[in-house]
Amino acid sequence: MSTESKKDWKKIARANGLSIPDAALERIAQSLDALEADFRPLARALPSETEPAVAFHAAIHADGEDAE
């Protein structure tokens, strides 16, 4: 079970200067919390050598060759 506290989305919005009304933040908080719960463990398990798919080419890794 996670021991982390949930993020305070209202504070995050204010700290980032985002003009999102409180009512809108309340509506999306549950979705964001759920996404956090799914995503955080995946991100934590990432090996440090894994680089982002910034320039993405579908064939490279599937075929083991640079086809581009």
Next chain:
Amino acid sequence: MTLLEAAAALRRREVSSAELTAAALQRIDRLNPSTNAMQFVMAEAARERAKQADEELARGEGRGPLQGIPIAVKDLFCTKGVRTTGGSRLFEDYVPDHDATVVEWLRAGGAVLVGKTGMHELAYGITSSNPHFGAIRNPWDRDRIPGGSSGGSGAAVSAGMVPMAMGSDTGGSIRIPASFCGVVGLKPTYGRVSRYGAMPLGFSLDHMGPLTRSVRDAGAVLNAIAGYDPRDETSSRRPVESYVPDIEPSIRGLRIGLPENFYFERLDPDVDAAVRVAFHTAESRGAEIVPLRVPDIAAINTVARVILLAEASALLEPHLEQRDRFGDDVLALLDQGRLLPATDYINAQRLRRAMQREFAGLWSRVDCLFTPTTPITAPRIGETTVTAGGENEDVRLAATRLVRAINPLGLPAVSIPCGADRRGLPIGLQIVGRPFAEALVLRVAQALVPVEVPVPPL
């Protein structure tokens, strides 16, 4: 009539492009009031283009199978001199000065653009219940959604307004309407079809592809739109193939993956049964069914959602002060994306790389995968939750659950009809292949659906 049947009839002089176009326009006139599939109709320009096509054909100037065929494109493809709204109030008066590459290449092939299809606002959703331009309705049951975001394209092709309409797919937006409307929907490999001139939603997830009434038609359209385009920096230089499968192709010896995890969980029982019949059909035609465990698709879906939330919000950030110009559902997603830290986006792209490598390992064991396209058939307009496999689920998450992961992986996938549920609503089968294996995916699809898809009772 399918696109290729119409093309053959044109060449035999049994019909003219002017007649095909007039018939398409008449059908749009008759059925658009009840489906809202078409956002704009370009009748005058289409008639002129059809006349040109007939003149070219009379002179023996062949441009290929699209010549003289009436088509439509989703209203996010830029069309020179014609409004391109993206289904949004933000762009309701936007008139591009250029064609999208896909439109340009379809026109070069002689296609007759009769109109632009409606869509979910900004392509950011799956209902196509557009708050600005009205709900699009499923021709099989007009109280139900056509799916989305390419809902107008799915509905227009299903209703027989046009034999082909272009769509885009960022998290299932071609395959979901194909499934719900009972047509063929092809999402090619990332990089196979240019994204230039198509309004983006998620830069690294957007794919362009056709919705058609037959598998061979999808191949014919891919022949026209596939290829390297220097205006899209993710465009592949890999040579194109001929994508139209034989009428009765062999699939003997092909290895078809049967996922043992994820894809058959929480399904409508009618969907489960119909998709399992497709495996039996493939096996009866000589294919080998290979049960296997697939990588963690739920995790790939999560990664895809993080990437899309961040990319879409980055893209639309300049417009987000105009909150009253967005529908509630789209605005909620855009707000969510603004609250994600940049580190989440980077880590999602790192996870994507790792998952791409893991998934690539499947292709040494199978040639393609069969899965349901959607766990449910078309929900009613306005439904926000659905029941799939006895559990309530958000309609958007349910509709995208089995298709979304294929976008960050960039793989080619086609949805074909594989039966109907107890209410007569279409069920979709998704066939997924390795990168750039569109020809194989379409060959397998043609072996299962060798004829034109059924027309709903209209």
